[in-house]
Amino acid sequence: MVTPRKVKRDGxxxxxxxxxxxxxxIPGGSSVAAADVSLTHLDLNILEGLKLNVAQDTRLKTIAGNIRTPTTEEKDELTKPSYQLNSREIYVSTMSGNIDGSYPLYDKLKVESVSGDISIKVEPKPIDSKDPKPAELSVSTMSGNLIVKEPIKAALASPDSGNFPSRDYSVAVETKSGDVTADLAFTSYGRFYSISGNLNVGLWPLLHDAQQSTIIGPEVATDTKGGDTTLHLHEPHWAATGSAARLPVYPSSPSWIGYPPLIGGPSPARKMATPTRTPTRPPAPAAPGP
Structure with a gap:
């Protein structure tokens, strides 16, 4: 593509x-080995109707532009996004632009911005039975605000509906000077970090007995130096029998933590003031009794 080198400026x-x-x-249903789109000044918009299968990883990158994908209205979280990007690993990054839209989570979804805001919805996908891996979600920015949501409300209303396929989910959300708002599910590990921002996090533990021999944890860690933490833990969902006693929570700032009855707590929410410290992983849980 060539742009004009001269423009008549008469008047x-x-x-x-x-x-x-x-x-x-792209023809609907196309398959490629890998997808890599890199831009400098332009925005990157994925339009409705895309149906693309990527055998390896997908990378979407801009320097100064925004990255957008089709999404759904907040009130209708069960409606699937109007595009399909079937890729086991997806990397989305920008320097100064914003990132928003809906993104699938297969084996890895990494979304990062240096100075822009991130507002995304995440759609959990099934595990690859031929190459099983954990579902890793990582979202980070240096100075922007983060909003990351999964279809938690619909899943809580019908835990066995298939909105969250049975697998190991790990979550890491981090910003240096922005606020974090998140509604996510996790199995083995959830970490939320901000230096000067507030953390407002809702978590749904998805705990599976069949995975206990390979999962360390589960563990939740929050860390903010100059902000407040509000953490609400929904009642865990177990694929079989189990106990929520193995769910440690490590807040490192003044925090409001809401506990469901299964986890415990004298009231729906209680105030916790704890010194700042680096969370450490607990020992692996003991095997469940007969």
Missing amino acids: LDRPPCIQIRITIR
């Missing part, structure tokens, strides 16, 4: 305005 008293739009059309 113009200001610099010309040039818009660049590039549309790439």
